[in-house]
Amino acid sequence: MLVNxxxxxxxxxxxxxxxxxxxxxxxxxxAIPALHSHVPKSYALSTSFFHPWIEILTxxxxxxxxxxxxxxxxxxxxxxxxxxxxxxxxxxxPLNTNQKQVLDExxxxxxxxxxxxxxxxxxxxxxxxxxxxxxxxxxxxxxxxSSTKLEVAVRExxxxxxxxxxxxxxxxxxxxxxxxxxxxxxxxEGFAVxxxxxxxxxxxxxxxxxNPLNSDRDEVVVDSSFGLGESVVDGSVTADRFIYDKVQKxxxxxxxxxxKVERRLNLVEGGGVIMKPIVDVEKQTSCSLPEEQLQELxxxxxxxxxxxxxxxxxxxxxxxxxxxLLQARxxxxxxxxxSKMMTEPREKRVxxxxxxxxxxxxxxxxxxxxxxxxxxxxxxxxxxxxxxxSMYKDDPNMPMxxxxxxxxxxxxxxxxxxxxxxxAKEAILMDPYLASLxxxxxxxxxxxxxxxxxxxxxxxxxxxxxxxxxxxxxxxIGKRFxxxxxxxxxxxxxxxKENLEQxxxxxxxxxxxxxxxxxxxMELIQCIxxxxxxxxxxxxxxxxxxxxxxxxxxxxxxxxxxxSEFDALCGGYEGDELMEINIAMYNLAQMLDxxxxxxxxxxxxxxxxQRIQMNLDGVISDLPPExxxxxxxxxxxxGWDGEDQMFISSPRYQDNPVLLLARLRNQNSGxxxxxxxxVQKEQVLRRQYVMKLQESxxxxxxxxxxxxxxxxxxxxxxxxxxxxxxxxxxIAAVYxxxxxxxxxxxEELINANRLETKNDIYHLDLAEVDKAISDESYNLMExxxxxxxxxxxARNAPECPLLVDSRCRILRPDPPNQEDVEAGVIVGSAxxxxxxxxxVRIMKSPTDQFAAGEILAATVTSPAWTPLFVxxxxxxxxxxxxxQHGALCAREFQKPAVSNIDVHNVLKTGxxxxxxxxxxxxxxxxxxxxx
Numbered sequence: 052m053l054v055n056x057x058x059x060x061x062x063x064x065x066x067x068x069x070x071x072x073x074x075x076x077x078x079x080x081x082a083i084p085a086l087h088s089h090v091p092k093s094y095a096l097s098t099s100f101f102h103p104w105i106e107i108l109t110x111x112x113x114x115x116x117x118x119x120x121x122x123x124x125x126x127x128x129x130x131x132x133x134x135x136x137x138x139x140x141x142x143x144x145p146l147n148t149n150q151k152q153v154l155d156e157x158x159x160x161x162x163x164x165x166x167x168x169x170x171x172x173x174x175x176x177x178x179x180x181x182x183x184x185x186x187x188x189x190x191x192x193x194x195x196x197s198s199t200k201l202e203v204a205v206r207e208x209x210x211x212x213x214x215x216x217x218x219x220x221x222x223x224x225x226x227x228x229x230x231x232x233x234x235x236x237x238x239x240e241g242f243a244v245x246x247x248x249x250x251x252x253x254x255x256x257x258x259x260x261x262n263p264l265n266s267d268r269d270e271v272v273v274d275s276s277f278g279l280g281e282s283v284v285d286g287s288v289t290a291d292r293f294i295y296d297k298v299q300k301x302x303x304x305x306x307x308x309x310x311k312v313e314r315r316l317n318l319v320e321g322g323g324v325i326m327k328p329i330v331d332v333e334k335q336t337s338c339s340l341p342e343e344q345l346q347e348l349x350x351x352x353x354x355x356x357x358x359x360x361x362x363x364x365x366x367x368x369x370x371x372x373x374x375x376l377l378q379a380r381x382x383x384x385x386x387x388x389x390s391k392m393m394t395e396p397r398e399k400r401v402x403x404x405x406x407x408x409x410x411x412x413x414x415x416x417x418x419x420x421x422x423x424x425x426x427x428x429x430x431x432x433x434x435x436x437x438x439x440x441s442m443y444k445d446d447p448n449m450p451m452x453x454x455x456x457x458x459x460x461x462x463x464x465x466x467x468x469x470x471x472x473x474x475a476k477e478a479i480l481m482d483p484y485l486a487s488l489x490x491x492x493x494x495x496x497x498x499x500x501x502x503x504x505x506x507x508x509x510x511x512x513x514x515x516x517x518x519x520x521x522x523x524x525x526x527x528i529g530k531r532f533x534x535x536x537x538x539x540x541x542x543x544x545x546x547x548k549e550n551l552e553q554x555x556x557x558x559x560x561x562x563x564x565x566x567x568x569x570x571x572x573m574e575l576i577q578c579i580x581x582x583x584x585x586x587x588x589x590x591x592x593x594x595x596x597x598x599x600x601x602x603x604x605x606x607x608x609x610x611x612x613x614x615s616e617f618d619a620l621c622g623g624y625e626g627d628e629l630m631e632i633n634i635a636m637y638n639l640a641q642m643l644d645x646x647x648x649x650x651x652x653x654x655x656x657x658x659x660x661q662r663i664q665m666n667l668d669g670v671i672s673d674l675p676p677e678x679x680x681x682x683x684x685x686x687x688x689x690g691w692d693g694e695d696q697m698f699i700s701s702p703r704y705q706d707n708p709v710l711l712l713a714r715l716r717n718q719n720s721g722x723x724x725x726x727x728x729x730v731q732k733e734q735v736l737r738r739q740y741v742m743k744l745q746e747s748x749x750x751x752x753x754x755x756x757x758x759x760x761x762x763x764x765x766x767x768x769x770x771x772x773x774x775x776x777x778x779x780x781x782i783a784a785v786y787x788x789x790x791x792x793x794x795x796x797x798e799e800l801i802n803a804n805r806l807e808t809k810n811d812i813y814h815l816d817l818a819e820v821d822k823a824i825s826d827e828s829y830n831l832m833e834x835x836x837x838x839x840x841x842x843x844x845a846r847n848a849p850e851c852p853l854l855v856d857s858r859c860r861i862l863r864p865d866p867p868n869q870e871d872v873e874a875g876v877i878v879g880s881a882x883x884x885x886x887x888x889x890x891v892r893i894m895k896s897p898t899d900q901f902a903a904g905e906i907l908a909a910t911v912t913s914p915a916w917t918p919l920f921v922x923x924x925x926x927x928x929x930x931x932x933x934x935q936h937g938a939l940c941a942r943e944f945q946k947p948a949v950s951n952i953d954v955h956n957v958l959k960t961g962x963x964x965x966x967x968x969x970x971x972x973x974x975x976x977x978x979x980x981x982x
Contacts, residue, residue, distance in 0.1 A: 052096060052097055052099050052100040052149060052150070052153045053094060053095070053096065053097070053100075053153045053156060053157060054069070054070050054074070054094065054095040054097050055093075055094055056070070056074055056077045056078040056081060056093040056094060056095055056245070057077075057078075057081045057090055057091070057092050057093050059082070064097065065078035065079075065095075067177055068098070068177055068241075069097050069098055069099075069243070070095040070097050070098070070175060070243045070245075071095070071098070071174070071175030071176050071177050071241070071242065071243035071244075071245075072175060072176065072177060072380070073173060073174070073175035073245050073378060073380070074093070074095035074175040074243055074245045075175075076378065076379050076380060077090065077093050077245065077247070077378065077379075078093075079358075079359075079379075080355070080376055080379055081093075083354065083355075083358050085351075085354050086351065086354060086355070086376060089351060089373075089374055089375055089376045090375070090376055091247055091248040091250055091375055091377070092164065092165065092247070092248040093245060093246070093247040093248065094157060094160065094245070094246045094247075095175060095243050095244065095245055095246070096153065096157070096205065096243055096244040096246065097243050098177065098241030098242060098243050100150060100153060100243070100244075101209060101241060101242045101243065101244075102241070103147055103150070104141070104144045104209065105241070105242070107144060108137060108140060108141070108144075108213070111137070111140065113133040113134075113136045113137050113140075114133075114137065116129070116133050117130065117133050117134065117137070117218065130215065130218070131215045134213055134214060134215040134218060135215075137210075137213035138210040138211070138213050138214065139210075141206055141207075141209050141210035141213070142206055142207075142210065144206070146202075154201060154202055154205070157201060157246055158198035158199070158201050159198070161196075161197070161198040161201065161246070162197075162198040164248075165248040165249065166248055166249070166250075166251075167249060167251060167316065167318055168197060168198065169195050169196060169197060169249035169316065169322050170196045170197075170198075170201070170246050170247060170248065170249050171192070171193070171194050171195075171196070171245075171246075171247045171248075171249050171250075171377075172192070172193040172194075172196050172201070172204040172205060172208055172244060172245070172246055172247075173190075173192045173193075173208065173244065173245045173247065173378075174190030174191060174192070174208045174209075174211060174212070174242070174243075174244060174245075175242075175243040175244055175245045176190060176212060176241075176242050176243070177241050177242070177243070189211070189214065189216055189217050190208065190211045190212065190214075190217065191207050191208045191210070191211035191214075192208070192281075193207060193208065194249065194279065194281070194316075194323075194324050195249055195316050195317060195322040195323045195324050196249070196322060197321055197322040200322065201246070205244055208244050209242060209244070212242050247377070249316060250368050250370050250375050250377065251315070251316045251318070251370055252278060252279050252280065252368035252369060252370055252375075253277070253278070253368075253369050253370055253371075254275060254276070254277055254278075254339050254340055254344075254368070254369040255275070255276070255278065255279055255280035255282075255283065255366075255367065255368035255369065256273060256274045256275035256276060256280055256283045256290060256291075256339075256340075256366075256367060256368075257273075257274050257280065257283055257284065257364065257365070257366055257367070258271060258272070258273045258274075258348060258349075258352045258364075258365045258367055259271065259272045259273075259352075259362070259363075259364050259365075259382055260297075260352045260353065260355065260356035260362045260363045260364075260365070260382075261356075261362035261382060261385055261859075262294065262860075263364075263382055263384055263385065265860050265861045265862075265863060266385045266386040266855075266859040266860060266861050267858055267859060267860035267861075268362065268396075268858045268859050268860075269296060269297060269298045269396055269858050269860075270294055270295065270296060270297070270303065271294070271295045271297050271349050271352055271353070272292065272293070272294055272295075273292070273293040273295065273340065273345060273348060273349075274290040274291070274292055275290055275291045275292075275293070275339045275340040276288045276290045276291065276308070276310050276313070276339055277310055277313040277329065277334070277339050278312075278313030278314045278315050278327070279313075279314040279315065279316070279324065279368070280366055280367070280368060280377070281314055281324070282310075282312065282313060282314050287312060287314075287326075288308060288309070288310045288311065288312060288313075289308035289309045289310070290308045290310070290339075291305070291306065291307050291308050291310075291338060291339050291340060292304075292305070292306040292308070293305055293340065293345055295345065295346075295349050297349060297353055298396045298397060300346075302342065302345070305338070307336055307337070307338055308336075309335060309336060310329060310334075310335050310336075310339065311328065311329055311335050312326055312327065312328050312329060313326075313327055313329055314326055314327075315327055340369075344369060344374065347374060348367060348374055351365075351367075351374060351376065352365055355376070355379050359379070359381070361381050361382075362381070362382045362385055363379050363380065363381060363382060364379070364380050364381070364382045365378065365379045366378040366379075384849045385849075385859065386848055386849065386850060386852060386855065386859055386861060387844060387845075387848065387859065388403075388454070388855065388857070388859055389447075389454045389455050391445075391447055391454075392447045392454060392459075392857055393857055393858070393859070394857040394858065396858070398857075399501075399502070400463075400498060400499060400856045400857050400858055400860075401447070401448075401461060401463045401499065401501075401856060401857040402461075402462040402463050402466065402494075402499040402854060402855075402856050402857075402862075403447070403459040403460070403461060403462065403854070403855055403856065403857070404459060404460040404462045404853065404854055405457050405458075405459055405851065405852065405853055405854075405855070406458070406459075406460055407457065407458060408851060408853055408910070408911055408930055409481055409482040409484075409485055409853065409911065409930050409931065409932075409935065410481060410482075410935075411697070412426070412695070412697040412698070412913070413911055413912070413913040413935070413936055414695050414697070414698070414911070414913055415850075415851035415895075415910050415911060416695050416698065416701075416846070416851075417456035417457065417842055417845035417846050417848075417851075418456050418457060418458075418698065419456075419698070419699075419700045419810075419813040419814055419838075419842055420813065420814045420815060420816055420838050420842075421699055421700060421793075421812070421813045421814070421815060421816055421817065421820075422697075422698045422699055422700050422813065423453055423456070423458075423816075424816035424817060425572070425699050425786070425789075425817070426458070426697065427441040427442075427443045427453060427458075428441070428572070428817075429576065429782065430442055430443065432576055432580070433583070433587065441453075442516065443458050444507070446505070446507070447459070447461060448461065448464075448505035448507075449461060449464075449505060449507060449508065450464050450465070450508065455838075455841045455842075455845070456841065456842055456845040457845075457851070462474075462499065462854070463499045463500055463501045464501055464504065464505075464508065466496050466499055466500035466501070467500045467501050467504070470496055471489045471490065471494045471495075471496055472489070472490070474486075474489040475487075475489035475490040478932075479932065480599055480602055480603075480932050480933060481932045481935065482930055482931055482932045482935060482950075482951075483879075483880035483932055483950060483951040484853070484864070484880075484929055484930050484931075484950060484951040485853055485854075485930070487864035487865070487951060488853060488854050488862050488863070488864055489854075490864075490865070491862060491863065491864050491865045492865055493854075493860075493862040493863060493865075494854065494862055499856065521584070524584070524588065525584070525587055525588030525591055525592060526588065526592050527588070528584070528585055528587075528588025528589060528592070529588045529589055529591060529592025529593040530592065530593075532588075532589050532593045532767075532771055533593050533763075533767060536766050536767055536769075536770035536771055537766075537770055540770045540771065543582065543585055543589075543774070546581055546582045546585065547582045547777070547781075550578055550579045550581060550582045550781075551578075551579070551781075551784065553578040554575065554578040554579060554784060554785065554788060555788075557574055557575055557578060557788065558575075558787075558788035558791060561791070561792050561795070562792040562795075562796075564824060567817075567820075567821035567824065567825075568789075568792065568793065568796070568817045568820055568821055568824075569817045569818060569821055571789070571792060572789055572817060575785045575788055575789055576785055578785070579781045579782070579784070579785060582777075582781065583778055583781060583782070586774060586777050586778040586781070587778060589771060589774055590774070590775060590778065593767060593771055594767075594771055594772055594774070594775055597764060597767055597768065597772075598621075598772075601617050601620050601621065602617075602621070602932075602933045604617045605617035605618050605620075605621065605933070606933075611969070615884065616741045616744070616745070618883075618884055618942070619734075619737045619738050619740075619741040620738060620741060620742070620768065621933065621939070621942050622734045622738065622939070622942035622943050623731065623733075623734030623735040623736075623737060623738035623739075623943070624735070624738075624768070624769075624772045624773040625731065625735060625773060626773035626774075627773045627775070627776055627943075628776055628777055628780050629776040629780065629914050629917060629940075630727065630731060630943060632689050632692060632780075632914075632917070633727050633917045633918055633920075633921070634727050634728045634731070635685055635688070635689065636685070636711075636714060636715060636718065636918050637718050637724075637726060637727050637728070637918075637921060638681070638728075639678070639681045639682065639685050639715060640715040640716070640718040640719040641718075641719055642675060642677050642678040642681050643674065643675065643678045643715075643719065644675075645719050647659075647674070648715075648716050648719050651712075651716070653713065653716070653900040656709045656712040656713055656716065657709050659712055660708040660709050660712060662674065663679070663682060663708065664708075666679050667679060667682075667683070685704075685711075686704060686705055686708075686711075689704065690703060690704045690705030690787065691703055691704075691705065691783060691784045691786070691787020691788065691790075692704055692780075692783060692787070692914075692915070693707070693710060693783075693787070693915060694710060694896065694897055694898060694915045695913065695915065696779060696780070696782075696783035696786065696913065696914060696915060697779070697782065697783070697786070698786075699786050699789060699790055699793065699813065700810065700813035703787050703790060705787065705791070706790070706791075706794060710898060713898050714897070714918035714919070715918075717901055717902075717903065717918060717919060717921070717922050718918060718921050718922060724903055724921050724922045725921070725944075725945075727921055727943075727944060730943065730944050730945055731943065733945070734942075734943060734945070738768075742765045742768075742769075745761050745765075746758060746761050746762055746765065749761040749762075775939075776914065779914065780914065783914075793812060793820075796812065796820060796824065797809065797811075797812040800812065800823065800831065803827075805823065805827075805831050805832075806831055806832070806835070807832060807835075811831075811832075811835050811839070814834070814835040814838040814839050814842065815831060815834060815835065819831070819834060849955075850910075850955065851910070853930065863953075864951075864953075875974060875975045875976070876972050876973070876974050876975075877952060877957055877972065877973040877974075877975070878971060878972055879927075879949040879950055879951040879952040879971050879972065879973065880932070880949065880950045880951040880971050881948075881949060881967075881968050881969060881970060881971035882928070882931065882932065882933050882935075882937070882938035882941065882942075882948045882949065882950050882968065882971075883926070883938055883941035883942045883945075883946060883947055883948035883968045884942075884947065884968045884969050885925075885945065885946065885947035885968045885969070886925075886947050886965060886966065886967045886968065886969065887906070887924040887925035887946070887947050887965070887966050888924075888925075888963070888964070888965040888966075888976075889904055889905055889906040889924040889925060889963070889964070889966075890904075890905050890906060890960075890961055890962065890963055890964075891905070891906045891908050891927070891958050891959065891960055891961065891962040891963075891964055892905040892906065892907060892908060892960055893908045893909070893954060893955065893958060893959070893960045894907065894908065894909050894919075895909070895910075897912075897915045897916040897918075897919060901919055901922070901923075902922070903922030903923075904922065904923075904924050905922075905923060905924065906923065906924060906925045906926070906927060906964060906966055907919055907920070907923040907925070907926045907927070908926075908927040908928075908952075908954050908958055909927075909928060909929070909937070909954065910928070910929045910930055910954060910955070911928065911929065911930040911931055911935070911936075911937065912928065912931070912935075912936050912937040912940070913936055914936060916936070916937070916940075917936075917940050920940045920941060920943075920944045920946055921944060923944075923946055924946070924966075925946055925947045925948065925966035925968070926940075926941045926946050926947070926948035926949075926966070927948070927949055927950075927952050927954060927958065927964075927966060927973060928948065928949070928950040928951075928952065928954070929950070929951070929952055929953060929954045929955075930950065931950045932950065935950075937950070938950065941968070946968075947966045947967065947968030947969075948966070948968050949966055949967070949968055949971050949972065949973055951971075952973060958973075958975075962975060962976075963975075963976040964976060
């Protein structure tokens with residue numbers, strides 16, 4: 052039950068399953084020869100000490116309630132009450148004979164061997180301080196504990212295992228919160244406590260062996276303050292911050308904080324911690340860590356990182372000029388690149404651009420292996436190349452390449468020929484945030500541009516792609532549409548109808564087992580290629596040039612009236628398929644009374660889906676026939692739509708109706724939302740008014756060609772601009788048809804025990820699935836498991852950066868000049884006019900819970916997010932210019948929107964803010980989150 056962590060005699064008992072993550076890490080630190088003298092005396096009360104207590108608690112009514120309601124957010128207050136009762140019960144749990152003996156022995160050690168006869172008592176849960184989750188600051192820590200107060204401190208640390216925050220954190224990280232004795236022994240989900248010699252720190256803090264602010268692997272970040280390190284962690288002081296380049300061995304940046312208080316040990320009254328004001332004003336703003344000690348600390352931190360083989364977060368202190376390491380755990384918030392994309396510490400860095408965030412797929416979700424396979428195949432076909440010839444290479448030295456879960460552009464190649472300023476200018480229309488990255492100090496051309504092009508980058512290969520890409524054909528298409536937009540529009544509508552009918556017919560037929568999924572995929576793609584070629588040529592050579600001109604005048608207009616006029620030309624186009632889907636969705640939502648929607652919370656919609664299916668099957672008939680009929684029609688026409696439309700792995704309405712129900716519920720939740728059809732009509736009238744107004748002005752000018760020019764532009768917009776969303780939606784329809792057959796194959800492979808769970812099939816490519824169909828001995832899980840692990844790591848990443856270099860440094864925009872900005876005001880880019888005040892809801896997925904009237908805040912949005920715009924009072928985006936989906940939808944629904952805002956770092960869910968889409972600003976009315 053008692054393990055000495057700072058003695059080689061107990062090495063066999065120091066694994067995490069026996070002493071928890073924190074204690075195991077301390078033992079590992081002590082075992083490193085170079086760190087031996089820097090680790091204080093430490094012991095652990097092992098998991099076996101707490102087994103009797105856990106056995107008692109897991110039989111309680113409160114614990115049973117917690118387990119049964121772990122995923123029910125509606126029972127939040129009762130959940131908190133049950134947690135509180137569990138914690139209270141911990142204070143009176145009986146001690147058996149063995150437990151008493153261990154506590155007596157440890158009390159004696161504190162009283163006879165520890166400096167000042169005081170200890171730090173800390174939790175060491177088996178799931179704590181791991182690679183995936185750290186539980187930092189969640190479990191209880193007791194400082195300055197004397198031998199007589201040891202039992203109370205141990206009980207309080209143990210009680211924190213049942214804290215409400217801990218349970219919710221476990222759920223958020225998909226951990227099983229069940230902790231019965233049998234499961235504890237089997238899976239190691241137990242609890243332990245570290246009892247460490249208390250260090251009377253003169254200076255203390257936290258050090259990171261990689262920069263947690265930008266993920267740079269070559270920078271050490273040290274936060275430091277006077278006294279105990281808790282002042283740094285809990286925010287009672289503004290700590291000093293040092294950023295140190297461990298490769299160049301130089302200090303990069305120093306920020307001296309305001310340190311008005313310090314925590315110190317109470318050595319007079321028998322333990323505990325006291326808060327002492329720092330009276331000396333000069334000391335408050337003096338540097339707490341001399342450079343010599345900083346350099347010594349960095350050396351120790353680098354040793355820790357090398358021994359653990361990963362970036363580490365280390366708590367440290369200084370006492371009597373001696374550096375002490377108190378704790379080490381993996382940094383769980385860093386961004387990771389594929390190893391093939393990483394350069395060595397002293398090599399020239401490479402800059403990568405993830406273009407699928409701001410354009411193309413418009414998502415931050417990682418690609419599965421099959422997503423990647425299909426995306427590359429589709430791109431090749433569109434480029435006029437054979438399906439098996441990919442423009443995305445495996446080599447990151449190529450201009451465009453594929454990693455495990457994303458595709459990238461190697462910007463270092465292009466920086467050899469173009470400046471960051473050029474890229475910033477070109478990016479402003481598509482995404483002001485991206486433009487701000489190119490214009491930042493971080494985007495240094497000298498630092499990133501390649502000296503020599505890779506072997507495969509040559510004129511021969513360039514000419515090959517130019518010849519293959521049908522750019523001349525697409526140019527002619529654009530020219531043809533501009534010459535006679537009315538006639539070409541009619542021909543296009545007819546062609547699309549024929550293509551989609553062919554696609555639907557092929558979907559009903561399904562794939563042929565003998566021919567395989569690859570052949571079937573090609574057939575599906577060929578169904579829409581005639582209309583897709585028209586759409587691509589039209590968008591590239593007719594719509595985009597006109598819209599660039601309009602947006603420039605919208606941004607550069609000298610008066611609000613001019614800017615408002617050109618903003619009106621950006622929206623209000625009938626026939627847009629994306630808007631038609633949203634109108635159909637809104638109408639379907641209204642067919643069911645609001646009282647029915649209110650019966651089901653967000654996490655209960657699967658019950659409503661079952662109820663709808665029972666009505667469809669004729670088992671019951673308790674829903675309006677109009678709704679059931681409308682549901683069938685919607686699924687027939689739009690069932691292929693879903694969350695990430697460009698991902699075959701992403702569920703569709705047709706195979707996961709709960710996705711559709713979540714969107715419908717947001718549009719009929721009892722809060723009045725405006726009919727998108729009515730909004731569109733208003734937008735159309737406003738646009739048409741501006742068009743006539745500008746034609747009238749042009750007619751009054753001396754030269755008649757002015758009116759003719761405006762009239763032609765208006766004809767292009769009227770008859771062509773509504774097609775802008777069509778390419779992506781038609782590709783999504785192909786994916787929806789293909790997914791139906793893939794789900795069929797997946798079910799067969801699971802039933803044959805060749806795949807373990809649903810969605811495993813998406814970690815294979817089409818060729819591998821075809822081989823599996825024809826060869827029953829083909830081992831699929833050997834392929835699936837490693838790919839699935841990489842995918843899960845990417846899915847759990849804290850962010851998906853637009854620009855990142857080969858040492859994992861995430862490029863950030865330069866901070867704005869705060870002298871020009873009012874306090875509490877964040878400056879972004881205006882992308883949709885108007886102003887609205889509401890509570891922020893930061894969303895990572897369009898299926899997250901969202902209430903009408905909230906401010907929708909997201910990194911980027913795609914067509915799957917459109918229904919949320921109906922009920923949102925305003926929109927805040929990190930990524931996206933005036934042509935990106937979020938901006939277009941915000942204007943269509945007359946919602947104020949601002950982009951180029953670092954959503955996850957400057958906002959919190961529940962903040963009360965005002966979104967001003969006229970000035971491009973966000974005003975924060977206080978940091979209080981809604982309870």
